[in-house]
Amino acid sequence: MSLGGPAFAGGDAEAGAQVFRKCGACHTASEPVNRVGPSLIGVVGRPVATFPGYSYSSAMKAFGADGKVWDEAQLAEYLLSPKATVTGTKMSFPGLKKPQDIENVIAYLKTTATK
Template identity: 50%
Template sequence: MIKPILSAAALLVALSAPAFAEGDADKGEKVFKKCKACHAVGEGAKNKVGPTLNGIIGAPAGANADFKYSDALMAKASEGLVWDDESMAAFLTKPKEFIDGTKMSFAGLRKEDDIANVIAYLETFPAE
């Protein structure tokens, strides 16, 4: 009887722990340099051509009230898109395929490691 209780407790702990990308945030900071022309992170970050990305991982799409998103992104947001690791990875791979009609002109990241690293880096910036 104790084993099922311990198994349930272990599962509960595992499910309640925050999910982090399996990337390297330090390497992600270097890859993020490709994003800096349009996006900002960190204390005092301001919207640029693209929205600030503080707190983006785990946030619903289109949540930055101070940024005017594309109609295409807002349509995805109305469908319930949340920027979890999986959706962010798909978007960073091929933004225009993931959201047809996005204003984001970036072609995407080719390397899976770069994507995982950028996501790990973004996870270090909580919402302000």
């Protein structure tokens, strides 16, 4: 399921930082440190399964093998349903169900590129 192009026109980074708390047990977006999941600092625009020092699942590596990049559309699809997007992913998070939450988290993640 895709949220479509125009949905990415905005997003509230501050609200996204609040929603990101759901992700914070396994990921950080404020420092280049891997936890249970890889650091998401600068993830928007980064090729899939490429953060240094993280041991990605074979499913995630295969998903990114054709050169996929975590752009807004790809992130939106993944954040909605990680297991449906990447069959066999290690990520146990069920996804964000509200389109506005997804849009806001992406807006927040876009701010982490320069940290």
